[in-house]
Amino acid sequence: MKIVFATHNFNKLQEVQAMMPSSIELVSLDDIGCDEDIPETAATIEENAILKATYVKSNYNKDCFADDTGLEVEALNGEPGVHSARYAGEGRNNEDNIDKLLLQLEGKTNRRAQFKTVIALNLDEERNLFTGICTGVITRERRGNKGFGYDAVFQPDGSTKTFAEMDAQEKGAISHRGIALRDLIEYLSK
Secondary structure (H helix, E strand, O other): OEEEEOOOOHHHHHHHHHHOOOOOEEEEOHHHOOOOOOOOOOOOHHHHHHHHHHHHHHHHOOOEEEEEEEEEEHHHOOOEEOOHHHOOOOOOOHHHHHHHHHHHOOOOOOOEEEEEEEEEEEEOOEEEEEEEEEEEEEOOOOOOOOOOOOHHHEEEOOOOOOHHHOOHHHHHHHOHHHHHHHHHHHHHOO
16 A cells, blocks of 8 residues: 655654555655645644645545644643744744753743644545654753654653663654554554
């Protein structure tokens, strides 16, 4: 089976490809000639995933799945949430987002957070959603140099490591994206 994964993010593409069985071939947005950044203008993570998957189906007539992920921090009333990728503002990067997050948490004792991934699958004129949640804490400083996004400051429950200190297989076994992907893979393998 060949299916489009609606992303331009090379790190995310590699992470997802590593978890897919050999019977499922992923094709990126770049592979189908989609150069534009699909707008993520919805108010929720679920709606953003649906927007991206619908865009590919409508404009390229390809079966696809899209994901959206947000980091939800308890002490910040769920922020950055749907705005995780642009938390520090447009044109900013992962390091800027982490800097802002750590600044917002200065002096706060509650550092509980969760990563939430929602995958929207458009396949054979049907839509399905798959959700994965990983709970943990925000560390006080960056640790590790693997991964991307907020991985260097997110320590999942039950681990002494941040996601950025884990290899891809270790992270994939417990991560929000890994949970949602396993449900997607099980559905696609039926």
